[in-house]
Amino acid sequence: MSEGRLDGVEALLEEARLMAWMPSPAERLRLREAAGLSRAQVAAAVGVGRQTVANWESGETDPQPPGRGRYLKLLKGLAEIHPAPAPAAPAPVAESGTPYAPAEPTTPQALPSAAELPATAFRPDGLVVQGAPEPCIRCGVVTPFKATDGRSLHPGAMCQPSLVTPSAAIAPPVTQAPAPAAPAHPSPVLSPVPARVPSRPQRRAQSSARAQAETNTLITGAVHEELERAEGDADAALQALVKRAIPDVMRLFEETRATARYQYTAYPSLPDILHKPSKREPDQIWEARPNFHHPHYSLKAPGDIRVTALDANAAYLSALKCWLPIGKLEHHLGDDGVDAKRSGVHLITPAPWHHPHLPDPLGDREEPGALWITDATLRLLLRLSGPKYGLIDAPTVHESWTSGATENFLDALRKVLAAARDTALAQDDSITEGYVKAMYSKFISTMGESIHNREIQRPDWMHIIHSQAYANLWGKAYKAHQAGLEVIAMMGTDELHVAGDWRQVFAEGRGLAQMKIKRGDAKASGEYTVGQVAR
Known part of the structure; x- marks a missing residue:
């Protein structure tokens, strides 16, 4: 047999030995925690995702190739360093089922010798009598039987359970003071208070806090790594971080899924409306991107109406809080696919918009008739058609592609990135701030049909998140209008121009819930004047 075949046989035998040794899920968790390793560290060493390690430790799945061999070798080595503690010997149990408490450590006082113990005698019923009758140290009832230290103690199960107290233990004799007399009415048995087990929400919160701490370490670690590699050159470090933003954010996404309750489909089969006809042509989904300019005001008309261009901070990061379909999209006719717990895309015929002083919630659309919109846009239209707003009639839904959905699917990722952004702003850390922005913006822009991100293909998610950003901005415009401000313009995901205080x-x-004056555009100051045109 050739040497190569022998190597293959040895590899198979080693794999079989490890498989035969495979520890239980609880032992896998114990070994990792005993070594002080995080799931992220184990996942990186084994070559799998953090969620996979979490599943192996919970018993949801068993280790599988290609990471199984490396994982089991790691556990084998950890078991040699941190062997399982020997099982504690069970406490002796009386026939009544009441466990005897272990003896307290003896004092330096020597135990009585065999010669000093009372003489042994037998009763007519055959039981051994070892001395003068005295109160039992366990139950207080007089008995002639003795313990090895000479004190009175009922043998076996002769103590009555109702008289046994949890504190009854064979304690060393006290010579400083005489033993107190047995109480006339012994206290009832007190059951030991069990350790309080955290509730499921508490366990989930604790697990989420640990996961967030670990994911925060990934962000800070990447920044420090690139700064060291760039020898302190901030610009070079930021450029390197932007280049690695896509794989880093996908790893971060997987890390934040460790405590999630929903499984998702990363590569569902998609309807034709979500496929691009070519690289240069878009698919059929209308995201409702705004490009609104108030018809009664003009930049060219002379006037002195003062306008402020406002910027909504991290608009795409906030938009990660939206209803996303988590499974394969299913086709529905009519409004059967419209449900508060479902999300996807819908073919609708919208009602006309009759409010020129407010942006159209469908954005700057020129072609009339039916169009495909996202769930985020439909939810906005339905709210505006409800009794609270009453601004528009409800749209007519012709068909839908939807799946079961959740609003919190990306919430853990959003919170981690938002916390890192807040910390960076507080510390005036422009490198981390730019890195975080690159991560969430590239995460959204490449989750569709992109050659830069092969780990996920959800163009429906991309469209919904974009539309959610536009819907959030529309909400700010409406808030400004209701407060008496004049909405002069609304563009893109984050630009709102208003007149007034x-x-x-x-x-x-x-901050995410704040607004700032927009800088860096043609109007560098963020403030300008417009004129009013004839109505």
């Missing part, structure tokens, strides 16, 4: 409506700052 905007600081009475929006908090100023760089």
